Amino acid sequence: MEIRAPRGTEDLFGEDLELVVALEERFREHVRRFGFQEIRTPILEYAELFVRSVGPTTDIVEKEMFTFPDRGGRVLALRPEGTAPVVRAYVNHKLYADLLPVRLAYAGPMFRYERPQAGRQRQFHQLGVEVLGGEGPELDAEVIALGHEFLASLGLGDVRLELSSVGCPVCRPRYLERLREYFLPHRDELCPDCQRRLERNPLRILDCKLDRDKDFVREAPKLFDSLCDDCRRYHEEVAVHLTSLGIPFVVNPHLVRGLDYYVRTAFEWVDASLGAQDAVGGGGRYDGLVAELGGPPHGGIGFALGVERLVLGLKNRGIRLAPPRHVDVYVAAFGGGAARRLPLLFHLRRAGFVALGDADTEKVRTLLRRADRLGARVVVLVGDEEVARGEVAVKDLASGTQEAVREDELVAWLRRHLAQDG
Known part of the structure; x- marks a missing residue:
């Protein structure tokens, strides 16, 4: 079950x-x-x-x-x-x-x-x-x-x-006595709980979920007037x-x-x-x-x-308080770049970015589709050639443009680029 x-x-x-x-x-x-x-x-x-x-x-x-x-x-x-x-x-x-x-x-x-x-x-x-x-x-x-x-x-x-x-x-005690006198003739019209409250605390009758909307309850003496x-x-x-x-x-x-x-x-x-x-x-x-x-x-x-x-x-009212969830950077690692995925992710997270990523040895398109579904703003691509040159390829998913960036300059590049995008 x-x-x-x-x-x-x-x-x-x-x-x-x-x-x-x-x-x-x-x-x-x-x-x-x-x-x-x-x-x-x-x-x-x-x-x-x-x-x-x-x-x-x-x-x-x-x-x-x-x-x-x-x-x-x-x-x-x-x-x-x-x-x-x-x-x-x-x-x-x-x-x-x-x-x-x-x-x-x-x-x-x-x-x-x-x-x-x-x-x-x-x-x-x-x-x-x-x-x-x-x-x-x-x-x-x-x-x-x-x-x-x-x-x-x-x-x-x-x-x-x-x-x-x-x-x-x-x-308030004087008011409670007025309430008790008022409700006594209506005792049989009250719910069982309010019949008990009539003696113990008639004020609670005015707040009863079952009785408070009845006409005689609405017309009861008001505490405010006492x-x-x-x-x-x-x-x-x-x-x-x-x-x-x-x-x-x-x-x-x-x-x-x-x-x-x-x-x-x-x-x-x-x-x-x-x-x-x-x-x-x-x-x-x-x-x-x-x-x-x-x-x-x-x-x-x-x-x-x-x-x-x-x-x-x-x-x-259609009011949103929390900003929409987003991923700043998606690391798409493939081929020999798979080993760089985890170090890159933590490097970016320590720099303050929301970063996710996956590795796939063959299907780069699968990684790009996943980045798009996550709402990533940019994708960092790292494969055999990028590792050999000490670079990554950074793709802007909105514009489709792609640029080679040295790995040791990636954080500074992302800060400039994402700041421009707001």
């Missing part, structure tokens, strides 16, 4: 992999200009980390985590999101003892047991940032602007930024700072992030070209999370972007 990759995972290679690598490189370059340093956390974490941070009543913890016991009986999880591991590392290594705020960025795979579909896999990849030990609406606006300018730099400037507030420990004066003022100041930076946004009072650690600022980027699953990323403020994981009472804010969703958005 043929063994295939597990459902919800995929092999990356060729142009798709080049696009993902280009995205990661662009992201690292972009966040570096904002003073961020990269962090790499383990793919494996104790499941307790996500229960305490993301929330025991979230879909991630209740239904989507890949968990298993280790030999010591502790339950491990493949990380489903990036914020909690970064905050854990911040606490474990006392990164807060350094200059605050601490700006950290990450890129890597995450895992959630979901129904696979376009842009949503069980193993997926995220690009994210976290700012820890910093507070205030101005910082929130800076982090959001960082993400928005990154998307614009990719050619995704038409992605819509949606901004909201999810309240704080003062105003904000306390401090939260409302904070939201307004974030909006003022974004406007001063020229970042366009819309206020979405229905926006509810699916993780329990968020407070106050919440936001998403929405790409209309993706259809129903249109969120390419989002984030928010999480001021109580550091203390919850054993650290000082430091605030935090961050976001994550879904790489697979970004790739779909770029493809929908």
Whole structure:
């Protein structure tokens, strides 16, 4: 029986992999200009980390985590999101003892047991940032602007930024009680999961994949309308700072992030070209999370972007980030020149060229056809006569011209010739 990759995972290679690598490189370059340093956390974490941070009543913890016991009986999880591991590392290594705020960025795979579909896999990849030990609406606006300018730099400037507030420990409990009272008469119309959430955390009903599009759910009281004066003022100041930076946004009072650690600022980027699953990323403020994981009472804010969703958005717009794959030089060795193929290839590669080559004792045309299929710009031909003269014959595949070049002058000749071709 043929063994295939597990459902919800995929092999990356060729142009798709080049696009993902280009995205990661662009992201690292972009966040570096904002003073961020990269962090790499383990793919494996104790499941307790996500229960305490993301929330025991979230879909991630209740239904989507890949968990298993280790030999010591502790339950491990493949990380489903990036914020909690970064905050854990911040606490474990006392990164807060350094200059605050601490700006950290990450890129890597995450895992959630979901129904696979376009842009949503069980193993997926995220690009994210976290700012820890910093507070205030101005910082929130800076982090959001960082993400928005990154998307614009990719050619995704038409992605819509949606901004909201999810309240704080003062105003959210009052709102949850309003929600519970509102949904009680509709209990039998809710899915089984949401019937349980009604008592434990009715906020999760608004984010349920099965119930959120029902009319009575859409008409439920909005958290945004129940904000306390401090939260409302904070939201307004974030909006003022974004406007001063020229970042366009819309206020979405229905926006509810699916993780329990968020407070106050919440936001998403929405790409209309993706259809129903249109969120390419989002984030928010999480001021109580550091203390919850054993650290000082430091605030935090961050976001994550879904790489697979970004790739779909770029493809929908016909945007290429990675340069087309090409071969600078193809070494075609034949006859007595076959022994020169490998030394020539490494000589050219050490000089910085993308070089491939083959040897064929009889069929030079076969080698030329292969060079053409690989997209080589020039072919270096080396046979008995070239070896005897200490030369190679260099053929430009575009023009068809051919020229004899001394082997010790080949690198300099290629640099001049390929520079002229752009």
